[in-house]
Amino acid sequence: MCASSKVYVVYMGSKDGGADNRDEILRQNHQMLTAVHKGSVEQAKASHLYSYRHGFRGFAAKLTEDQASQMAGIWPESPSFSDAGMPPVPAGWKGKCQSGEAFNVTTCNRKVIGARYYLSGYEAEEDSVKTVSFRSPRDSSGHGSHTASIAAGRYVTNMNYKGLAAGGARGGAPMARIAVYKTCWDSGCYDVDLLAAFDDAIRDGVHVLSLSLGPDAPQGDYFSDAISVGSFHATSRGVVVVSSVGNAGTQGSATNLAPWMITVAAGSTDRDFTSDIILGNGANFTVVPSSS
Template sequence: MESSNCAASRSMRSNSAPAFLLVLLCLLLQSPSALAGSVKPSYIVYLGGHPRRAGVSPAEASLSATESHYDLLGAVLGDREKAREAIFYSYTTSINGFAASMEPAEAAEIAKYPGVLSVFPNRGRKLQTTRSWQFMGMERNSGEVPRWSAWDVGRYGEDTIIANLDSGVWPESRSFDEGEMGPIPDDWKGICQNEHDRKFQCNSKLIGARYFNKGYAAASPAPLDTALMTPRDENGHGTHTLATAGGAAVRGASAFGYGAGTARGGSPRARVAAYRVCFRPINGSECFDADVLAGFEAAIRDGVHVISASVGGDAFDYLEDAVAIGSLHAVKARITVVCSASNSGPDPGTVTNVAPWILTVAASSMDREFTAYAVFNHTRVEGRSLSERWLHGKGFYPIINAADAALPGTKPSDAQVCLMGSLDPAKVKGSIVVCVRGAIPRVEKGEAVRHAGGAGMIVINDEVSGNDLHADQHIVPAVHISYAEGQKLLAYINTTK
């Protein structure tokens, strides 16, 4: 065990740097990934819009569009019944097109047909502050809403219907309490899709919820379980983004005890609806284009006024971009679409979702830092943490590089990133363990440290992560520090062996 000593403590610091504009929503997602090799590829065939025909009911028009999709793909496959089996989405309301499983050669062939605007893969995408409303002048620091502020003039978004295309929603969240909201507007056409989760209930605030998983299923090598057949949010991303857009006022909210106050969305009196199009990661991607388009079409059909499309990826031609296509048809239906500009940057070419019909919002910075410190060799290093417990500054603990604490038979590279079961309790017990960022979520590294008997953890960035720091709610006393500071710490450990 290493003989060097380390102490950790934490505090919160507020500075005066202004937060950038956070309009309504959207924490964007990033980048496509390769599908599993054992899964048949799937593609989206985009045909534009639907012609208006007098005297034809919506149901008849939808059926006619679906049949035309079978005819088109059937001509390529040589069998109309095979086309029926291959197509898992027909877009028949606003968007004209379909999503189907097919071979690359078949996709290339159908792209040659008259009337086909584009054919592109069912790509996967990734999921992408505290005083924003005061910064925007919507309320004062005291909580008072000035006369003629956007909230006052817009009646807090009363009866605006906001749709969120994301990872779903947790309906029990206080942000979606119905309070004194009146009856649901008569022009709402949506549903609360809960056939596999009867505990999922909508109300007059959260007025609708749907899920779209066929594109995800087409990319998945395993059958879907019932947790993927519900609008219920599994990771919190969709709940957060929808609450940011239209969450009701929640007094006494805080980030694990920090920054206490009243949390509310940009339109706290709006009605909200969740469209789950993002699920557990497959090769790093949670949201697939076929589902994203299905979500757009359903939101248009349901009669929403605003769509928060919190999905994104690498930039493609607009005719091969599901967000660009879906948002275009939404705007044609007089729906405002809001997306963020991605989680990348500030390098050139990293902004996405910039089709001219989309309201694109830059990522936000905060004027608040959740600061924690690691103390070693008479040096105090600043980092970030939201640990509920910490090691007192007067106490000193042995510190060890996780790579030097590998369980016999375990690769040092696995121990270095603190994979569960990779650390040797005989070396780790009672020590602060230094784990390198990457491979698994940062909080899971703390679980591995606790499992091995460690007293605390320091997460150090790899070179790529640089100075990118995160305040996580760790289950052990922990702090996240930069790559440069991490290298100093490792050098110190090496000199004390």
């Protein structure tokens, strides 16, 4: 471990009522740490200090600042998903919280009211599935938590990115509920899993479906594209479906173009993060880092 590492506590909320399986909890903690150690199990084990498993769930580990930032926001315990001050879950909600690795039923609250994961298609399509990043709704890469917090994250004070853009942050609808449907895994997303998620979301009673994923360009036939098919049936039952148009930004790269979906393209802001460089002779230069 490099000299800049410090000890951090990864707090994962209240423990469930199950047995205290020390070996299984330790394995899960090592798996989480492996993700921020670029797949090195040895470094993950070396960084681990304690597992907390009796009064609450979590662990202590020695991490760099960048590794610690990768761990934060990834978990439903993030303040972006706090249910403080929120009313009870609507009576018409039919969804559920599905238990799994490092994710308990008690992880859900009045903010995160549902969480499911879909693995059958992935396992059936892959010739050999050696490891899976959390057989549970828990987010292993941060992408799902990131997009969920943009849409409906609670207001969080004193936010910054390495000292830049300090201030408060919130999602577009901070009092909206969130239900998670995890369908993507290390090697991608499979149509059968996506359609199962659409099917459950319709039955659960969601009002808006947000998909931050899409097929490869060019857009395929709507009748053979799982997102187009699933969103059509969701829309026909009164569910608003919002999806991403893609990340490439080049001609012909747009996808998710079915007319019954609301497709959102990437945007930009007129904000510059400036820094001053003062030389030994007193000369001062203002630098604007490149966004690329």
